[in-house]
Amino acid sequence: MKLLTASVLALASATAAFAQDLPQASSQWFTDGQAALQEKLNRQPNTGRAKNVILFIADGNGVASNYMNRLWAGQQEGGMGDDYVQPQEAFPNLALVKTYNINAQTPDSAPTAGAMNTGVKQRFNLINLGENAIHDDCSTVAGNELTLFSEMMSDAGKSVGAITTARLTHATPAAVYAKTANRNWEDEVPADCSAQTDIASQLVNALETGVVDIALGGGARYFVPKGTATPNGGEGHRPDGVNLVEMAQSNGIQYVSDKAGLDATTNDKPILGMWTDSHASYEADRPETEPSLADMTRKAIDYLGQNENGFYLEIEAGRVDHANHDTNAKRAMIDGKAFSDAVALADELTDDADTLIIVTADHEHAIAMNGYCGRGTPIDGLCYDVAQTGIMHSDDLVLGDDGKPYTVVGYLNGVGSVMVEQADGKFTAPEGRPEITQEEAQDIDYVQQSLIPKSSETHSGVDVALYAKGPWAHLFDGTIEQNVIFHVMDYAVTAE
Template sequence: MKKITISSLLLLLLISTNLNLAYDSQESGIKNIIILIGDGMGMSHVQITKLVYGHLNMEEFPIIGFELTESLSGEVTDSAAAGTAIATGVKTYNRMISVTNITGKVTNLTTLLEIAQVLGKSTGLVTTTRITHATPAVFASHVPDRDMEEEIARQLIAHRVNVLLGGGRKKFDENTLKMAKEQGYNIVFTKEELEKAEGEFILGLFADSHIPYVLDRKPEDVGLLEMTKKAISILEKNPNGFFLMIEGGRIDHAAHENDIASVVAETKEFDDVVGYVLEYAKKRGDTLVIVLADHETGGLGLGLTYGDAINEDVIRNINASVSKIASEIRATNDIKRVIKKYTGFELTEDEINYIEEAINLADEYALQNAIADIINKRVGVGFVSHKHTGAPVSLLAYGPGAENFAGFLHHVDTAKLIAKLMLFGKKDIPVTILGISGVKGDITGDFKVDEQDAYVTLMMLLGERVDTELERKVDMNNNGIIELGDVLLILQES
């Protein structure tokens, strides 16, 4: 795989020239964009968290919509394809990170974060997963497979994202860390170092892999709210504003494990961050906040039979993830004591036998699945599977331009609307289609290239494979697909 493609060079040239592209944040009222992604967070995940903790910050949003999530691979997306759709406005296949191969070759797709850089904004990515995991990766890297995390790490640094905070220390080799230092990054590994961190570029790697589940954290572990506060404090110093993606990434992992207590704890942490960001936006008045999920995980259902009540007290009493409970049972072989220690309830003989049978199975996940199954029955919830589903997810919006996001959308629609607000603000762009001229970049047929051409390209053609004369007019980088890079190049010509 080539490290830098022609389209990448064009994008880097745009970023390095720091073009304003006739964008006026004062006119539009939009200076900052904050996208919060609850990975795997379905509406039932939110509802069970509300039942346990009461009123949520997510309930305070004035604009509510629904997101469809399917990818080119089918009705059930993964985080790579879903994230790519959110970050670029273009559908791709599962496992792909902001690239597509629908043109017959692997082609990079320009992202919202890269648009923000062109506009002179500071940028940040914050997550409780590895910073090289699919969701953060899609905003500032381009690879054909999400498992290429060492290459993703290198690209995150090469893309000069100002703030990178999460786990994933093991994915940054010596050469990548050296490159980060040479690029001016302040590299931190602990909570104490994060609190003291200053400078324009911060790389925080707080775990070898993912940051521990909320229920399993020690006092020295870094949480999502702490990382968010630090990221905003660094990014808001830029007079041009900032673009920030914040991911509650381990909601998805907990749902994969059918671990209802961790689902609730991770969703509650995410909601705390949503609340902090919402208050920040209310005070400023110039910050667009989008809250959504990339997909639903687990097919969570609340209530096992008609009329069943949810036992929230069981969830409140659990103080460890099912994976930690399973590990300790394997280490001590003391099933009753460990379950009592972390859940507060006494096992029945049938439940003990069920766990013992799971211990003897070859499946490495059988034990934690059995523990989760017992807990879920006591709570009164059930999961359809340990995988993603194709269910729609919620979308919340606040701030200037938020009214655009009501109703049923797909991730690609949401990305287009965010790009529209970033590039054109809230103003209406009147468009008159006169025909087809011979001018590259002119889709309206008036023999000149202006913001009308860029607007039509963004809102009507984004994601199209170039196979007509009309589309060839606005395929500015000649890569065979209409994507955000073409919109930027048209605006550069206008």
């Protein structure tokens, strides 16, 4: 065995020496490749116990979404985009994640987020109930409730937080604290349902019992009765007449409705912050009074970090998903960049030695990247042809066989379908694809062309990427089932 090892080392050494003698050895691509190899050779796995766990979920941000976010961010800094490295892409550990649900090839956010928070895959449209529970059937809740990672961390003396740019009662943040037979029971359950309460009530209960210590996002209307003004100036949506905001405040929970209020909170009481009646604003439209995802991340880490036992924090960029559902790729990219900014901040504010950071998505969308585009083609615009000289694209647009240009980013289905409903109810495209200019394609409100008409573009079942760093992050490797994320988190915080 020793002789074999020596032979392998000698061969590796000879190969390295030979590589330096190649004619391409002076190329920047070559030297960068050698540097990347050396960096990997120098890595040592972190096998310490994780004090903190931060789970980043960009909702709907699969591999294709991540690609367009990368190009967008790089091009905003004046580069080509494709060689740009997002903060999470610099993390040393990577895996591909299979996202299907127990009964769905194409997943829903509720059971995918639930899988990450419980360690088992779940059924479509349910949150944190076992495989014998049935969607929309309250009678199947009892006996099928799953134990949550947040509950385990709270029992271990750690603090817990959930922050999102969606409603706090929406599927992904709700997976931190809720158990429900229908993800849409945000402020109401069926009249004959006694096995569970609505999701908003479950959040307030989690804050009161200490399972959750800080929750920030949107969705105030689900905490206020119909006919009653919300703290954001809208009207409540709850049909039961219960004012959960007042209930929370009477139980010592700090309630805030804007960035100034968030900045003024103290670290001695639980915090519930909601800036909007429904989802928080897209980053492209966010007013200064509303905190960004990075603002919420800073506050949450500052607040949770005071616990010497550590914390668990789930951070969701929920509106990446919503922009993709609207086939509005540009807003999805801008929210994707805001997500990466939050990742970079969390990395800066924590220590790799004791904090496991995981960056992933719950699912992908029905996105397609068109070709053949030259380098530097605006990711939010039309596809320019590859140039024969230099590295920048030519000034010629790539045309389809119909003689019309097309955008780099496309969707298989959605509101931008070229198929238009006719008077007889049939869908056809009598004029073919609409003409489009570069200015139109790059407008913030532009919706990408698609084929199949749908009022809301769908998810897809394609794998998503996972990036990780910190204690036991090296356990993320290869292609894994989504529920494995829970098991690595649990092992990291309990490892001896």
